[in-house]
Amino acid sequence: MTIQKIRVWAPLFFWCFQLFINLTRNIYLIPSGLFWNTFSRGFITYPLDIITFCVFYYYFAPQFFKKTELKLNIFLSILYAFLYGSIWLLVYYFFQIKDYSSLRAVYFSSFGHTLNYSFMGVLIRLALDWFDRRESSKELEKQNIKTELALLRAQINPHFLFNTLNNINSFATQNSEKTSYAIIKLSEIMRYMLYEANGERVLLDKEIQYIRNFLELHKLRYKNNSFIKFTVTGNTANIFISPMLFIPFIENAFKHGIKSIADPIIIEIMAENEEIYFTCSNTKRQLSESEKQQSHGIGIQNIKRRLDYLYSGRYTLMIDEEGKTFSVYLKVRYHEN
Numbered sequence: 001m002t003i004q005k006i007r008v009w010a011p012l013f014f015w016c017f018q019l020f021i022n023l024t025r026n027i028y029l030i031p032s033g034l035f036w037n038t039f040s041r042g043f044i045t046y047p048l049d050i051i052t053f054c055v056f057y058y059y060f061a062p063q064f065f066k067k068t069e070l071k072l073n074i075f076l077s078i079l080y081a082f083l084y085g086s087i088w089l090l091v092y093y094f095f096q097i098k099d100y101s102s103l104r105a106v107y108f109s110s111f112g113h114t115l116n117y118s119f120m121g122v123l124i125r126l127a128l129d130w131f132d133r134r135e136s137s138k139e140l141e142k143q144n145i146k147t148e149l150a151l152l153r154a155q156i157n158p159h160f161l162f163n164t165l166n167n168i169n170s171f172a173t174q175n176s177e178k179t180s181y182a183i184i185k186l187s188e189i190m191r192y193m194l195y196e197a198n199g200e201r202v203l204l205d206k207e208i209q210y211i212r213n214f215l216e217l218h219k220l221r222y223k224n225n226s227f228i229k230f231t232v233t234g235n236t237a238n239i240f241i242s243p244m245l246f247i248p249f250i251e252n253a254f255k256h257g258i259k260s261i262a263d264p265i266i267i268e269i270m271a272e273n274e275e276i277y278f279t280c281s282n283t284k285r286q287l288s289e290s291e292k293q294q295s296h297g298i299g300i301q302n303i304k305r306r307l308d309y310l311y312s313g314r315y316t317l318m319i320d321e322e323g324k325t326f327s328v329y330l331k332v333r334y335h336e337n
Contacts, residue, residue, distance in 0.1 A: 056121035234271035257282030281327035
């Protein structure tokens, strides 16, 4: 049952519970024959208490604390309490009580009922509204995460695609084998982004293959591509993770890192003890002024939000950019297969 439906039916649930409490707390009077007499005296004001609860639940609670209406709502609440007490007097006068002293006690006791059930009405409504806002916030966050992932797929990476197509064009006249290889790798990347990475989870092996294809296309740009060190250890079969968790860090390494054998880009993935360990490190190159003003990429900023949402309490992310090296360490407790 959704919060919206609970909010509609909450008054009925509350008063069924109140009726149950009132019945059970006087059940010991059944043997003496006083049960119905005692219960009926309290039952006289049940409709009035229900009205009070509903007035504050449906009317006052949603708008009580608005700054523009706070004073008016306080005044109306006090006025309601006095009018409510007067109605109590009339009800008891016509049904049970005739003497003045008893009616005065009834009038003052009505304030206790007003305070109790108005407070319960406001409290329950505010609590349900809070849960509703929290669920709406979660749903909005979920939609934002999906949007960010879609944007991440869309931006992978214009420069990378541009360079890859340029390489394919240059290979076309010189090396047909390289051309075919590059087209196959690019098609596998596009297929993964379009079809595999659309869901909330993918197999780790497919994510690793996507990274391999990404790295292979990068290698084609360099005569000596030994500066890329990519290793996978552990049993990666039948492990599900959220798609494209690692690629923003790898992209960042290529964007800001030195590409030489002496300063390799090192990428490692290890699966062990129901956890995935990802590390990526590169030696930082000298950036231009415009590059310094930019962030490390929309992907890295968004990945932190995705991790908070998808792996809350189940991940550790450490980024060290002090000195000459930029390194990332990510540990994730993965989804069960």
